[in-house]
Amino acid sequence: MAKEITSREADYSQWYNDLIVKSSLADYSAVRGCMVIKPYGYGLWEGMRDVLDKMFKDTGHVNAYxxxxxxxxxxxxxxxxxxGFAKECAVVTHYRLKSNPDAPGKLMVDPEAKLEEELVVRPTSEAIIWNTYKGWIQSYRDLPILVNQWANVVRWEMxxxxxxxxxxxxWQEGHTAHATKEEAxxxxxxxxxxYAKFAEEYMAMPVIKGVKTESERFAGAEETYCIEALMQDGKALQAGTSHFLGQNFAKAFDVKFADKSNKLDYVWATSWGVSTRLIGGLVxxxxxxxxxxxxxxxAPLQVVIVPIYKGDxxxxxxxxxxxxxxxxxxxxxxxxxxxxxxAARPGWKFAEYEMKGVPVRIAVGARDLEQNIVEVARRDTKEKMQVGINGLAFYVKVLLDEIQLHMFNKAKAYRDEHITPVQNWTEFQGVLETKGGFISAxxxxxxxxEEKIKEATKATIRCIPVDAVEEHGVCVFSGKPSTKRVLFAKAY
RNA sequence: CGGGAAGUAGCGCAGGCCGGUAGCGCACUUGGUUUGGGACCAAGGGGUCGCAGGUUCGAAUCCUGUCUUCCCGACCA
Known part of the structure; x- marks a missing residue:
């Protein structure tokens, strides 16, 4: 038993950490708060990136840096x-090191090399991008600008x-500029x-599309849309956001355009992003x-074939x-x-590829060949099937589609079971403590x-679902009138 | 950033209180036998005990500082 992981029941957090490390997605690094994404984890990100990038291109966007x-x-x-970001910014103040006279062989920051102006390491790129857009936009003919960038960002988390x-x-961050509010x-x-289509159709991760409340909104946005997913421990995960920025950044960076009647107006903006956090959500x-x-x-690898044999x-x-x-x-x-x-025996390989989540495993042994069959095992249900070798490739192709669908349906069933409507505060607290998941209230x-509920329960409003129905009700906490239900949950 | 725990071979750990030149399991190397759910036998290799100071004739062990990770809070994607 070389690689065992803590069970979810014993310690969900530890299970998650064990899984990430033992399946070789990532490692801890020598840098506080930073991880090494290992080839298998990066392969996963590359796969996600390739699909998203195509979806962005298909909707008219181009990449820049x-x-x-x-x-x-x-x-x-x-x-x-x-x-909004001030408290978590890394700041570059110097541009040179020098030998430390008090410690031979060691370096120190050269106090003479202080920057005239400090440089903030981007926690997001609206500022530098809108400063740039100012030079790109004069007329409505220059709009829209539909740019995305794949990049790293830094947020100094505690x-x-x-x-x-x-x-x-x-992550990727899209930054678009438009002539009208409607278009933005x-x-x-x-x-x-x-994002929702990507999450559900590719990651098999069901999401709820919604709008953030003012307190959860992106700093500088007029409106923040989000997709929210539910994890197996009943906590919610914000999996992606899309912001309507109004004219806030255009005004801050003085980005105006002349419309058809030669009237000047500020440009309308959006930004949207998903990050490597999606990998955590997938796990x-x-x-x-x-x-x-x-x-x-x-999956970076969809099918693995393991031979079982005695002798050459x-x-x-x-x-x-x-x-x-x-x-x-x-x-x-x-x-x-x-x-x-x-190097490894079949049993070891079975366990290893299960750890890595490879969707389909095919075992081929001498005994199978006598009957012209192989053993096909699917990772999601652990089922094993005897399948004829003739037409096997097509069988596997169909099976992969079935696994994809089954994973989504299973996750969706779990998610739907964990959206609990409640009518009053007692129910609210009860559901949160015993069942978890989303509470519709x-x-x-x-x-x-919102703040008082958060203080009392640690649950926050994850979103106001875009498909929320208008209905008369009373607030679960204050008893004041309300027109629609929102989703509460404890969140990552 | 506050509270708690941990850091000894690639991984998991013992040793520490009571200071005396480091050990176990797995992994690794070589040879052989094996192969239908994490094989077995034999022989080997591998560690400045997180890092930096200090105490001491002598430090994995005692003291101080520091770095990293985990858990719980406050903050956040």
């Missing part, structure tokens, strides 16, 4: 945004967790839909006590069957690995009530 550093004077231009919250993380709003909603949505469970559409003669016979199978699977666009390494719309 802006600087890591933001001069402090630019950063503080949009005051609300700057204040308490970090692998993938979910690290000081540095990878449409863009905001469009990208929210892109906590599907995985079990034996390791990762990855949806086929995102049997190995040769198995090779004769497996090699054409590998070709057939690849021709169907399936990623496959034939693990015929002699009426709220009076005030930040005061």
């Amino acid at each position: 802006f600087p890591l550093f933001v001069p402090k004077s630019l950063f503080e231009a949009e005051e609300k945004n700057a204040e 308490r970090t967790r692998l993938f979910l919250r690290t000081a540095e993380f990878l 709003l449409a863009e905001t909603v469009q990208m929210l839909d892109v 906590m949505t599907h995985s079990d006590d034996d390791g990762l469970v990855l949806p086929p559409k995102i 003669e049997q190995k040769g016979l198995i090779d004769n069957v497996v090699h054409p199978l590998v070709t057939q699977l690849k021709d169907l666009g399936i990623t496959v690995k034939y693990d015929d390494s002699d 009426h709220w009076d719309g005030t930040a005061e009530t």
Whole structure:
């Protein structure tokens, strides 16, 4: 038993940490709050990135890259945004080291090399980008600008967790500029839909589309849309956000355009992003006590083939069957690995690929060949099936689709069971303590009530669902009138 | 940033109170036997005990500082 992980029941947090490390997604690093994303974890991110990037391109966006550093004077231009991030900014103050005269062989910051103006390491890029857009935009003919960047950002978090919250993380941030409010709003909603589609169809992670309350809104935004997912421990995870920024950044950076009648107006803006946090969400949505469970559409490796043999003669016979199978699977666009390494025995390989969440495993032994079959095992349900070799590649292709669908349906069933409508404060507290998940409740719309509920229970309003129905009710906490239900939950 | 715990071979740990030149399991190397759920036998290799100071004839062990990680709070994606 070389690699065992803590069970979810014993300690959910420890299970998560064990899983990330033992499945080789990431490692802790020598830098406080920063992690190393290992090749398997990065492969997962690359797969997600490739799909999202295509979805962005298909909706008319292009990629660009802006600087890591933001001069402090630019950063503080949009005051609300700057204040919102001020407490977690890394700041570059010097540009040179020198030998330390008091400690031979050691270096020190050269006090003579102090920067004229401090550079903020971007926690997000609105400031540097809007400063740049000012030079790109004169007329309505220059609009819209639909730019995305894949980048790293830094937020100096006090308490970090692998993938979910690290000081540095990878993400994409879209920054668009529009001539009208309507167009910007449409863009905001469009990208929210892109995120939701990606989460559900590729990650098999069901999400609720909604709007943030004022206190949870992105600093500097007029409106923040979000997708919220539910983890297996009943806590919610904000998985992506899309912001309608109004004219806030255009005003802060003086970005005006001339419309068709040559009238000057400020540009309308959006920004939207998802990060490597999605990997944490993926892990906590599907995985079990034996390791990762990855949806086929995102899994870096979809199929692994393990030979079981005694001696070179049997190995040769198995090779004769497996090699054409590998070709057939690849021709169907399936990623496959034939693990015929002699370094580990079959049982060890089984456990290892289960830990890594490979969706389908095919075991081929001499006994199978006599009957012209193989053993196909699916990771999500742990089922094993005897399948004929003829037509096997196509069978696997269909099976991968079935696994993808089953994973989504299972996660959705769990999520739906954990959206609990409550009518009063007693029920609210009871559900939160015993069951967890989302609580659908009426709220009076005030930040005061929201804050008091948070203080009392640690639950926050995750979102006001976009499909919330209008109904008359009374606030679960204050008893004041309310027109729609919102979703509360404890959150990551 | 406050409270708690931890850091000794790649991983998991013992040793520490009572200072005397570091050990166990797994992993690794070589050879052999094996292979249908984390194989077995034999012989090997590998550690400035997180880092930096201090006490001492002598420090993994005692003292001080510091770094990193985990858990609980406050803050946040």
